[in-house]
Amino acid sequence: MASLPRKHLFDLPEGVIYLDGNSLGPLPRGVAERLERCVHKEWGEMLIRGWNDAQWMDQPARVGNKIARLIGAPEGAVVIGDTLSIKVYQALASALEMRPDRKVVLSDNGNFPTDLYMAEGLLRSLGRGHELRTPPPEEVADAITEEVAVVMLTQVDYRTGRMHDFTAITQKAHAVGAVMIWDLAHSAGAVPVDMVANNAEFAVGCTYKYLNGGPGAPAFIYVRPDIAETVRPALSGWLGHEAPFAFDLGYRPGRAVERMRVGTPPVLQATALEEALSVWDGLTMAEVRARSIELSERFIREVETRCPDLTLLSPRDPMARGSQVSFGFSESYAAIQALIERGVIGDFRAPDAMRFGFTPLYIDEGDVVRAAEIIEDVMTNRLWDDPAYKARSRVT
Amino acid sequence: MASLPRKHLFDLPEGVIYLDGNSLGPLPRGVAERLERCVHKEWGEMLIRGWNDAQWMDQPARVGNKIARLIGAPEGAVVIGDTLSIKVYQALASALEMRPDRKVVLSDNGNFPTDLYMAEGLLRSLGRGHELRTPPPEEVADAITEEVAVVMLTQVDYRTGRMHDFTAITQKAHAVGAVMIWDLAHSAGAVPVDMVANNAEFAVGCTYKYLNGGPGAPAFIYVRPDIAETVRPALSGWLGHEAPFAFDLGYRPGRAVERMRVGTPPVLQATALEEALSVWDGLTMAEVRARSIELSERFIREVETRCPDLTLLSPRDPMARGSQVSFGFSESYAAIQALIERGVIGDFRAPDAMRFGFTPLYIDEGDVVRAAEIIEDVMTNRLWDDPAYKARSRVT
Numbered sequence: 001m002a003s004l005p006r007k008h009l010f011d012l013p014e015g016v017i018y019l020d021g022n023s024l025g026p027l028p029r030g031v032a033e034r035l036e037r038c039v040h041k042e043w044g045e046m047l048i049r050g051w052n053d054a055q056w057m058d059q060p061a062r063v064g065n066k067i068a069r070l071i072g073a074p075e076g077a078v079v080i081g082d083t084l085s086i087k088v089y090q091a092l093a094s095a096l097e098m099r100p101d102r103k104v105v106l107s108d109n110g111n112f113p114t115d116l117y118m119a120e121g122l123l124r125s126l127g128r129g130h131e132l133r134t135p136p137p138e139e140v141a142d143a144i145t146e147e148v149a150v151v152m153l154t155q156v157d158y159r160t161g162r163m164h165d166f167t168a169i170t171q172k173a174h175a176v177g178a179v180m181i182w183d184l185a186h187s188a189g190a191v192p193v194d195m196v197a198n199n200a201e202f203a204v205g206c207t208y209k210y211l212n213g214g215p216g217a218p219a220f221i222y223v224r225p226d227i228a229e230t231v232r233p234a235l236s237g238w239l240g241h242e243a244p245f246a247f248d249l250g251y252r253p254g255r256a257v258e259r260m261r262v263g264t265p266p267v268l269q270a271t272a273l274e275e276a277l278s279v280w281d282g283l284t285m286a287e288v289r290a291r292s293i294e295l296s297e298r299f300i301r302e303v304e305t306r307c308p309d310l311t312l313l314s315p316r317d318p319m320a321r322g323s324q325v326s327f328g329f330s331e332s333y334a335a336i337q338a339l340i341e342r343g344v345i346g347d348f349r350a351p352d353a354m355r356f357g358f359t360p361l362y363i364d365e366g367d368v369v370r371a372a373e374i375i376e377d378v379m380t381n382r383l384w385d386d387p388a389y390k391a392r393s394r395v396t
Numbered sequence: 397m398a399s400l401p402r403k404h405l406f407d408l409p410e411g412v413i414y415l416d417g418n419s420l421g422p423l424p425r426g427v428a429e430r431l432e433r434c435v436h437k438e439w440g441e442m443l444i445r446g447w448n449d450a451q452w453m454d455q456p457a458r459v460g461n462k463i464a465r466l467i468g469a470p471e472g473a474v475v476i477g478d479t480l481s482i483k484v485y486q487a488l489a490s491a492l493e494m495r496p497d498r499k500v501v502l503s504d505n506g507n508f509p510t511d512l513y514m515a516e517g518l519l520r521s522l523g524r525g526h527e528l529r530t531p532p533p534e535e536v537a538d539a540i541t542e543e544v545a546v547v548m549l550t551q552v553d554y555r556t557g558r559m560h561d562f563t564a565i566t567q568k569a570h571a572v573g574a575v576m577i578w579d580l581a582h583s584a585g586a587v588p589v590d591m592v593a594n595n596a597e598f599a600v601g602c603t604y605k606y607l608n609g610g611p612g613a614p615a616f617i618y619v620r621p622d623i624a625e626t627v628r629p630a631l632s633g634w635l636g637h638e639a640p641f642a643f644d645l646g647y648r649p650g651r652a653v654e655r656m657r658v659g660t661p662p663v664l665q666a667t668a669l670e671e672a673l674s675v676w677d678g679l680t681m682a683e684v685r686a687r688s689i690e691l692s693e694r695f696i697r698e699v700e701t702r703c704p705d706l707t708l709l710s711p712r713d714p715m716a717r718g719s720q721v722s723f724g725f726s727e728s729y730a731a732i733q734a735l736i737e738r739g740v741i742g743d744f745r746a747p748d749a750m751r752f753g754f755t756p757l758y759i760d761e762g763d764v765v766r767a768a769e770i771i772e773d774v775m776t777n778r779l780w781d782d783p784a785y786k787a788r789s790r791v792t
Contacts, residue, residue, distance in 0.1 A: 011436070011440045013440070013441050013443070016443070018443060020443065020444045023444050024439075024443060024444045024446075024447075026439075026440070026443060027435065027436075027439050027440040031435065032432060032435045032436060032440075035431065035432075035435060035664070036428065036431075036432060039423065039427065039428045039431060039610075039668075040407070040423075040428060042611075043420075043422075043423050043610055043611055044407045044409070044422070044423040044428075045409050047409070047412070047414060047416065047420060047422060047741060048416045048419050048420045048741060048743060049736070049741075050420075050611060051420075051611075056611055056612075082478065082479070082482065082659070083478070083633070083658060083659025083660055084659055084660070085631070085633035085634065085635075085658050085659035086478065086482060086631065086633075086658060086659060089631060093521060097521075109645055112634075113634050113637070113643050113644060113645060114633050114634035114635075114659065116645055116646075116647075117632045117633060117634055117637060117646075117647040118631065118632060118633060120632060120646070120647050121629060121630050121631060121632030121647065122630070124628075124630075125489055125493075125521075125522065125630045126521065126522065126523075127522075127524075128523075134645065206660070208660070214435075214439055214663070214664055215438075215439055215446060215447075215452055215660075215663035215664065216452075216660055216661050216662035216663040216664060216665070216666070217662075218662075219659070232520075233517060234517050234518070234520075234521045235481070235482065235485060235514065235517060236513045236514060236516060236517030237479070237481035237482075237510050237513060237514060238481065238508075238509055238510035238513055239481075239510075241509070241513060245746070246746060247509050247745070247746050248509060249505055249509060249512055249530065250512075250513075250516070251512075251513040251516050251517065262479060262481050262482060263478070263479025263480055263481035263482060263510065263615070264479055264480070264602070264604070264611075264612055265612050266612035266613075266614075266662050266665050267610070267611035267612040268431070268610055268611065268612060268664050268665050268668055269612070269662050269664050269665055270612070272435075272664060340445070345443060345444060345445075347444060349643070350641070350642060350643050
């Protein structure tokens with residue numbers, strides 16, 4: 001029984017081929033109704049009692065468990081909340097405390113900028129002479145030395161889909177005594193991840209991309225269970241306290257990863273996310289990955305055959321590539337505008353990438369071929385060469 | 397024309413007198429429909445284009461401006477996002493950088509615990525020998541000395557409603573060269589606040605209490621405009637960057653208070669909040685405050701007359717009290733359970749407070765008298781003396 005695609009589980013607009021689920025996943029069908037129920041029946045009728053009666057208080061751990069399954073983490077090792085930037089900060093601050101005598105944080109210059117910005121802000125605040133090193137991604141492995149306190153990388157490159165060697169890098173980090181943090185922003189729901197096998201101390205990620213949690217959906221954080229009770233939270237908020245409603249004056253960290261909770265959880269966003277995660281029921285990431293590779297390979301073949309002016313920016317080896325494909329073109333910003341106007345939604349990433357995400361939950365082979373035909377039309381007929389497209393403002 | 401109450405703007409359950417809007421405000425009538433539109437028409441149909449076409453990207457500043465009006469702040473001085481705990485951390489981290497040679501953070505032992513926890517975590521991370529002092533609230537003014545780097549207080553006490561002298565404390569802080577941070581969690585939408593006149597450097601607050609933004613609604617932060625461009629954010633996320641979509645490797649703080657944005661904004665929560673704030677259209681905080689005092693005074697009079705076993709924990713002078721009234725009673729937890737079961741929703745705060753919030757938007761004199769009658773029934777007939785109430789779990 002083919003369990004993919006599952007288009008019937010999504011509210012996709014007519015006539016759109018959505019290849020931007022790696023930026024914002026589409027609306028899963030049950031979410032609107034679930035959210036309406038949360039608003040009317042929980043907030044509206046239960047009012048303050050919703051914290052108990054609708055189990056809002058446990059939601060961050062409950063939703064965390066649903067994500068845990070998709071990243072190969074055990075129950076009780078993941079919580080949701082805040083934004084990915086905040087979760088990066090929490091992981092890095094705790095990791096640095098585990099290696100007080102080392103002064104180097106190693107990332108790479110392909111990391112998503114906010115990870116680097118948050119690190120920069122933290123290291124500046126600490127004022128202890130830490131150094132943030134950002135070599136090119138292909139030189140990271142060699143840069144893991146005994147000076148390094150923390151290796152902090154995003155597994156899948158946001159522009160090209162290039163994947164780091166997840167296992168080898170963690171092993172190398174541990175071999176030199178460094179702490180490993182993986183950002184799974186473009187991994188969770190896109191490629192199989194096994195946090196237990198990987199053995200990294202921390203992982204973080206977002207849920208509005210391949211997990212379809214909606215705009216501004218909360219982030220997640222994983223802490224390896226054997227260290228979770230010794231990790232010291234820098235952002236020690238009341239909901240990460242052992243007993244939030246005792247209202248003690250002093251902070252005592254909560255149980256395991258729950259100490260990574262900070263403030264009052266975003267119940268509306270978390271409810272949308274919780275419902276959105278049900279589209280994964282009964283699916284394995286291995287199935288998703290196999291279909292994602294088929295779709296991406298077909299897309300590359302079709303586009304390269306039809307559009308000689310486009311250059312593949314993503315790794316050609318599917319095993320070294322996440323669930324997205326990028327092509328380079330000097331006018332890629334305008335070309336993406338032309339495509340969007342013709343129903344193929346991808347996105348632009350500076351300086352010159354046309355980026356397309358493949359999510360086998362709602363994309364099939366027919367969509368891929370049709371998208372390639374439309375890209376061919378835009379390229380062959382120079383439809384991108386329109387001042388209106390070039391002038392369009394670049395917010396996202 | 398009496399503009400209060402505005403009960404018709406809220407979906408309040410039949411038979412409930414809601415005196416807990418100081419913890420979670422009730423559902424404003426337009427919110428469900430607005431959120432449904434955001435889910436279907438924006439997320440569902442615009443998909444990634446919502447960031448531009450539905451103006452999600454500007455929402456934190458746009459909603460911030462609506463809050464600015466309610467706290468006497470100018471346009472462009474407030475943004476929303478994250479949780480109050482995170483905003484406290486941001487304000488304190490930036491404030492400490494403004495006074496690098498001083499080592500004392502002064503708060504009080506009546507502050508809401510998460511403010512103290514976040515300060516504790518920050519000071520520990522910094523590891524520079526800072527000290528967090530928490531004298532009793534009535535001793536704070538005298539504790540403001542030239543050692544103090546930052547004075548960080550919550551204006552209205554969460555348990556008793558006691559108010560700090562907003563003007564005098566800021567003046568004293570400035571007189572000794574300290575930076576002032578006010579937490580307006582129980583002030584915004586409850587009492588008139590004039591940040592311009594007050595002249596404090598920072599203010600933070602939450603929006604799910606008197607501002608009725610819904611469970612987990614985002615927090616807000618105000619930075620005084622004349623210093624906003626020099627403040628250095630500790631949580632330097634990409635949406636606080638001068639040009640987030642340039643994807644530069646280095647952080648450059650954004651314009652004014654926008655640098656206090658961190659990660660991707662919670663669009664669903666922010667949309668609920670934005671709509672919820674429309675219940676304030678055409679109202680002044682002076683009107684709200686006047687009615688709130690009338691209601692609270694009537695409540696105290698009624699309860700004290702009817703229930704001699706209850707002790708007023710709140711200040712008797714309405715000018716020294718926010719928009720809530722607390723009574724002490726040895727079995728107040730059970731008594732609150734009995735009240736909730738009879739339709740009067742207040743809440744319990746350790747160790748022995750029965751807490752009632754007054755929000756003239758949807759509470760009127762009739763509600764106050766009826767609530768007092770039900771409290772009298774619970775007290776006179778010892779309805780609190782029920783093992784089921786005493787055993788009920790204490791999540792909130």
